[in-house]
Amino acid sequence: MLTLTVIVMVVLLLLGFPMLVPLLVASLMLLFLELDMNNVSLLMGQMISGVQSWALAAVPLFIFAADVMTRGHTSQRLLDLVQSFVGHLRGGLPITTAASCTLFGAVSGSTQATVVAMGGPMRPKLLEKGYSDSFTLALIINASDIALLIPPSIGMIIYGVVSGASIGNLFIAGILPGIMILLMFSLYCWAASIRMGIAPEPRSGWAIRWAAMKKAILPLGFPLVVVGGIYGGIFSPTEAAAIAVLYALVLEIVILRAVKISEIWDVALSTGLITAVVFILVAAGTAFTYTISFAGIPQAILGPVIEAIGDSQLLVLGLIAISFFIGCMFVDPIVVILILTPLFKPAVDAAGLDPVHVGVIVTLQAAIGSATPPFGCDIFTAMAIFRRPYFDVIKGTPPFIFILLLATALLIFFPQISLWLPSLSDS
Template identity: 30%
Template sequence: MELTLLLVTFVTGLVIGLPVAVTLGVSSMAYLLLAGIPLVTIPQKMYAGLDSFVLLCIPGFILAGNLMNAGGITGRIVRLAQAMVGWMRGGLGLTNVAASMLFGGISGTAAADAASVGGMMIPGMKKAGYPADFSAAITAASSTVGPMIPPSVPMIIVGTLSGISVGKMFLAGAVPGVMMGIAMMITAWFIARRRNFPRQPWQGWRELWSAFLGAFWAVSMTALIIVGMLSGFATPTETAIVASIYAFVVGVFVYRGLKLRDVPKVLIDSAVSASAILLLVGLANVFGWILVSERIPQMISDTVLSMTTNKFLVILLINLVLLFVGMFMETIAALIILFVPLLALAQGVGIDPIHFANFAVLNLMIGLTTPPVGVCLFICANIGRISLVQITRAIWPFILTNIAVLLLVSYVPFFSTWLPNLLSN
């Protein structure tokens, strides 16, 4: 009875559009009240879920990304991307994807990528003669590359839940992230050829070199983060602090786009964003504790393994579950609730934990571009001033492309494990 109330309340909250954090909290409270468990359990379990040193790096990386963005980083990255690929047919579409790949190493979140790159690229593409639906769709799709390329907030959450090194998780996502970007650029090029989209003239090697120098300090932050963690010189949390200091120095003294008077607003915005994420983590931990106490993870694992122990079929089932969940639930909440039981299932059939974690995150990234709860869809549709129906129709080629990459990553562990194994030995 209590479990039924929990699930009904949770699903109802999602259907009527309540924020995921509120839905998790309300449904957990309803369960505890009916079960006669003291409500003091909620803050206790929230604190237990947040009592992790690794989670402290989330505010640090968010602050670093916001400082760099406030310092004018988006324009420099777009300029570099345009100099590299803007001369091809549909060049601004390819520039959009390339900019997201470069920006992903700065922000670590898909929503920040969609808002920052989209705010510049979507109006520019429309002005250059690209359809509004295509401009918004390719921006939304390419923004999902960001959380795969380090630093990545979902990868930090996965590392916390599984005990896997966050540094290894960052490395594991790099190759699939690049694969997604290249695949979407190829898709955009084919669409551009078929629909005869405009192309920009080649700007020359001098412009490419100048654009590279202009974006060098921004792109170098990704290298700083990876080297810091792999060398063992700093923990992920310490690396996030160093990245924030680096972003401040570059924004104020190198690019000079960040003014000291702007810093308080950046700090406040970063604190609000980090607080929202950590509140979600805490409440999702309460919900997850209830599921564990009801033995839901064991039931899921036992049910699937009773049907099949074939690794390839289990991977397919996990992908289908996560793709479906990603359509309705926010990424971090889905990870906290489902990652541990699905990890146990994956390990039960011999799937490497890093490999599983990688394609699990990739599944949920695709969910950010699928209705009805695709956050990036809403952001880009709003910027492009088009309806959700229009952007949904236009984004399907890119979703299918990303699913093809997902299948490759799911069934070929090499793409996930090669880089962590290479650089950690």
Template identity: 35%
Template structure:
């Protein structure tokens, strides 16, 4: 029966049905065939989304929308360009650096791709960068965002495993920065090899001015970590504080937020939140069926039957997640697979926080891989270039992402060092 469930799910995905509805339809058919009362559907879906911590999701999304409408995107890009724009391939490097700065605003890779891509991809093409390369840089650099606070995947993991979200936020910082550095190095090497243009070196005064322009946006990350780790407020309360902060900064500091736009931003936030929670609800139903069928035990026994060597077990988990990430949306994969794989990871000595970081980092790579890489599709559409051409340009970025992933997976202190400072 579990094979029927998974088979139906894969069939619906290949038929082009959205992930959330593929999960729901395959679960519904399974329940009808198995003769299980359909009342289990609302019960399991409600249990999956009935969490106080998940209230942080709409608040962080709204804060990001407010900051973006308040002029934050252009200020972060201006600051990044002032710092690295004079280097060969400066605009491409600015693209990566902007994603690093924008990470503390949205919490989702797709938001980064859409916000930065709409500005940077046309600018890069205008300056002579290849369309495929412009899309590739935008797509892959946006995957840095969910590694840094406020990270929606980290919030989901904290909810699933009752792990400190503050610890998860901190744990993703060093791996996220390493990933960004790797992308900067690859971008620079390609730019030098192809002779892409570089901008003029900005005067120190311009760099300082652009920094203060972006400061109030970047300061939001400090507020989140200071409040949560200092025990001043919960992650949900931190999200609400960020909404108020975004209103003040966008409306009275940057003075670019038109308060008449707020109702529209609220509607956009509701749409994003409802789609995420619907996905979480259906994924929880799908996961409940998998548990009732004993699939987690089968997977755990299957992996451990191959080897009990910690190095190989971690490698097998990573390979599994890389494949899953190619076909399944990140949040759905987390809700379904994190509870399944966590016991396997802890059995070989992985800390839950460390495993959470590794899982998010692995699934982030899938956002830029076909056939279901949402960041890949969005960036390619902005660049007006075929998916295949973007994927070809992504190959060296995939290579460096895998290297960073393996380093993070096998050196736990890269993830656990910062959280250990606040124990």
């Protein structure tokens, strides 16, 4: 039955059906054929319960705030700020791109929004400077994935809902790993620029830097308000999402006047479409998880492996990283988080692992999967935005994927990279 289910899901994906269809068809097959049950209301109940968590209300709010800022001046002001300080370094332009993606990730929480907002202005500059298109595209889509680690992160919200881990602590725990990956990307950009023989940009004077800092103060206030409020215990992550929307509207409509009130309807419509996709995947993923768990499929596959590794924290974390990495290469990361997180919970508890630390590793695998062939969502976003063929987009990704896998190993062996900041807030 497992083989037939996998074949049906793969065939449906190859035929071009959205991920929702294979998940629901597989759930119905297992319900009728394996479990010998014809009560479809069971699946409907699971789908409804999957989207009932109050914490999920933060998802559309953060998406809406990101859409408002993407249409406004926030992205360009962040770019100007970073370039004024690091543009003169060897590899300054790609480092500016990586750092700006990180900063905008702290504003948007969305990898795809970051690809659009940062890739649009930076790709022409990088190409004009002499960087290859394969390097440029790979840099943009992989640096944008840092947005999944830097709060606010939609992936962390989904993981927190499924695992029961504190979303506030997850947000805070992602900050240092995100900065670490930015530094690793920057070193690679520096080395690549030397190898390509590309000279640095002229140094910006302090007058330009001060002007860029003044313009970026208000956009930088967004992550400070969100993270600072959660870190200080002033409001919950869901409340922070509502405050983020208010901040974005006041900043872009009232202060910067970059977005007109008449455009809010289009922004809300875009947010509604994206939110619908996310919530439908969450609902279908919950139903699929229920049916495969009830049928005992995950226990049959992962049970012997988990039993063999016992309560070794390193082996459990290694198995989690490998499983999520492979899963996210083929399936939407949200679905993988929904399906695999409950399956590994017994092993995580038996090994005495901190669920926040596990959440950072899981989210990092989701970030890697977003830019990894064959089905990384950011790959297809870049294809649509930059009008480049599939193989041109993925050609330069291997070095960045290697860096992200190295970052995963560092987090496994040195958990304090992710746990240090949450420990300060708990003390």
